Amino acid sequence: MSSKSKIYLIRRESFSSAHRLHSNHLSDEENLRIYSKCNNLYGHGHNYVLEVTVVGNIDGKTGMVMNISDLKYLLAEYVLNILDHKNIDLDVEYFRRNHVISTTENVAIFIWNQINDVINQQYKNVRLYEIKLYETDKNIVVYRGEEDS
Numbered sequence: 001m002s003s004k005s006k007i008y009l010i011r012r013e014s015f016s017s018a019h020r021l022h023s024n025h026l027s028d029e030e031n032l033r034i035y036s037k038c039n040n041l042y043g044h045g046h047n048y049v050l051e052v053t054v055v056g057n058i059d060g061k062t063g064m065v066m067n068i069s070d071l072k073y074l075l076a077e078y079v080l081n082i083l084d085h086k087n088i089d090l091d092v093e094y095f096r097r098n099h100v101i102s103t104t105e106n107v108a109i110f111i112w113n114q115i116n117d118v119i120n121q122q123y124k125n126v127r128l129y130e131i132k133l134y135e136t137d138k139n140i141v142v143y144r145g146e147e148d149s
């Protein structure tokens with residue numbers, strides 16, 4: 001027996017990473033003009049706060065949409081172990097290999113892509129709804145997997 005109530009379940013995690021905002025599509029002058037202090041050669045760091053929201057119905061047998069502990073372990077394996085205490089540009093293959101600019105927008109999309117398929121494969125009645133990523137208290141990005149048509 002499952003309820004039809006649609007529940008949004010949120011897990012908050014934090015991680016510390018270094019990065020440098022630098023685009024291979026821009027000259028050094030343009031990089032400095034656009035990214036200013038964030039383009040400093042040896043980078044800088046952030047204590048990111050991540051809020052992952054999944055949505056689903058309550059399972060009548062467990063009273064849960066999914067066990068938040070399972071979400072915790074999933075985030076540890078696919079996100080935190082990869083990003084925490086790393087240099088995003090140098091240590092994270094997706095950013096290093098593809099020269100992806102490590103803006104909060106691109107890190108949020110990376111996190112979505114890291115866990116969306118895993119959640120869809122492991123949980124029939126749950127889907128990933130939102131990645132909310134705080135680069136600082138004031139700089140926040142929300143991504144819901146939407147693509148403009």
Ligand SMILES: Nc1nc2c(c(=O)[nH]1)N=C([C@H](O)[C@H](O)COP(=O)(O)OP(=O)(O)OP(=O)(O)O)CN2
Nearest residue numbers: 021035038044046102103104105135136137138139
């Ligand atoms: N669209 C984006 N703009 C900027 C990003 C980003 O990821 N997406 N990132 C940065 C830099 O990473 C920079 O480090 C932001 O830090 P900072 O300027 O210190 O953050 P605050 O704005 O919170 O600092 P205050 O000076 O206290 O306002 C820049 N832009």
Ligand SMILES: [Zn+2]
Nearest residue numbers: 019038044046
């Ligand atoms: Zn930064």
